[in-house]
Amino acid sequence: MKKWKKIGFTVLLASTTLLATACSGSTNSDGGSDKGKTTIEFMHWGGDETFEGVYQERIENFEKSNPDIKVKTITVADDYDTKLQTMIAGKQAPDVAQVAENGSGFASKNAFIDLNDKIKEANIDIPATWGSAIDLYTLDNEIFGIPDRGGSSLLYYNKILFDEAGIEYPNENWTIDDYYKAAEALTKDTDGDGEIDQWGSTAGDYQLVWGNFLQANGGAVIKDGKVVIDSAENQATIKAYDEAFKKWSVSYQIAEDKVNRFQAGLVGMNMTGFWDMNSNATVIGDKFDYGIAPMPIGTEKTSWSTGSALTISSQSSEKEQEASWKFIEYMASEEAQQLVGKDLQDCPANLKTLNSDEFLNQKVEGHEIDLSAIPIAQERVTIDGLLTGPWYSEATTEARAKIKEMLLGNLTPEETLSTLQKNLTDIVAKY
């Protein structure tokens, strides 16, 4: 019996020690140089399709003009945050990592280096190149990410339904009131059976929509690290939003079947990110033809950000950081950004690229669509404090849950905002 216990205890001790050292291990250089060549690791999400569409060509071009740098890409299909988290914890962080709203969480734990100096050295005019979109990648005045893929909330509208209803198309000066008027006119019972079969909008609890509306009316969810969601402007905005949903939006019960009613020509307007440009264009036909406009404005002209940026890991050696910066500089250059916007695969972050004729004159899946809304929307990007803190995930989940309850009719708008004020403040305090 004694021997058994001894062996067992030794193995137990050994495996626990192994585990402990593995988890608190020393700094590993994950790239490394090989005969003067520096290898850097680049990680992004979206799977192979995204790699081929948005990154592959740019990486090849960069490697051609920088023969002493090799880029090793890690394509993540799912659970990107978890993977990045475990890599950083295991001291195996990729040199360059794509981030979006999840960036500030990692940045607050010093996962990335400050890029302010490098930007100044490279003489990049920040407002002209990216506008306020870079606020999403700024924490305590330290810029940790360079915008690489842009994109903001856009209002997609079905031209055919608008023509039928005799309403003018949305444009960059459309107000929220215009939007509600159009939503009302587009909601109909087309076959007279007492049930609505055409809706004005798909607006729901997606924060890109109601968050945009709050900002447009001068309000915010979180500002300067403080929760300000229960304000007079927000009360008015959310009340109108709630009423509009119940009258003119596709209800949750109906939307549960996950049918894309906008593409089916049953909904007048859909507000979402840039990513629907191509898929919508493939279904243009008798029932569906679309145009885009920036989000409706209020007292402010705002858009909700949907872009992503590239960061440099603080775990990388100086050589790797230098190589990574060269890589990022190229990715953000106008030449590379044009490749991002080629065929509308994705939306460049560089404003100069967005405003160029080369980008704007492109056809979408062979169709001609007026793309001028895209740079306008991108220039209007305003970052809410909800997105720039490690609380992003928890706070967004809570906000969406309560807004959904309101839209389902279980909470009044006043209750929703006052509950959120309390709960979001508790959440922010945890960080």
Added chain:
Amino acid sequence: MESKIVEETTTSSNIASKERRVKINRRWFFIFISPWLIGFLGLTVGPMIYSFIMSFTDWDMLTKMEFIGLDNYINLFKDQIFLLSIKNTFIYALMSVPISLLVSLGMAYLLSFKLKGMRFFRTLYYLPAIVPIVASSILFTNILAANGLLNKVLGYIGIEGPAWLLEKGAVLYGFVLLALWGVGSTMVLLLSAINSIGDEMYEAAMMEGASRLKMFRSITIPLISPVIFFNLITGIIGSLQTFTQVYLLTDGGPDNASSMIVPYLYKNAFSYYRMGYASAMAWVLFAIILVLSLIVLRSSKMWVFYEEEVK
């Protein structure tokens, strides 16, 4: 042939060779179980100890671990969503385990009748249990939708079903229904236990004029009680650890009405950067399951009947 009884003399050499044999056997024993033992210690016990240590820290996977004593555990019991998760998990377990057992017992009993075509029905009712839980969860997003299959069927018999996945009061029932869909494996275990009961008992009882119900209650149930006991314990442990279905169907919604302990633990560990806090949650869950299992184990002496015990 004459059989000689060879007496083993207790010489020192005999004792020594016996000890050597025992030593050699012991060595082989360890060699054979070493793969499993290493795996168990390194991949189960080791991480358990590490997680226990983590539960007393504020580790977020990215910065240094700082010891914070019992703060995680104290905060757990102030965390409204965690308390709600415990409540939801218990309600779900209290509903799904007994109902599943009753349904599978009933089905097993009916399937034990020696009628033609029983094999077909046995296979049919077992099939849902081999569908991967991910696939059946996604399938149920359509079945439990407000205008989904279940409500359409209920509509035919005049009942207006709730929006299972959108209403706080209905969502847990939706999960119970999903659990019921998978009773196949429990049913098969009970069926084989029922079928292994010899006919003699029933024949003797029938001769004494016992009704079918009496036979079921006094013969069948006691004799299969070990299998019921097994399914009860595994059912409790499994239902308290529900994760996949919640993650895929509602992600805890609507508004945390279906939030259960493991999904909430997962969110805290991987979305909210609170690994230490999540570890504390895991250990609280462990304690709950341990206590409940012990209770069922102790109570089993009163109602589980093992044939071998009959002298």
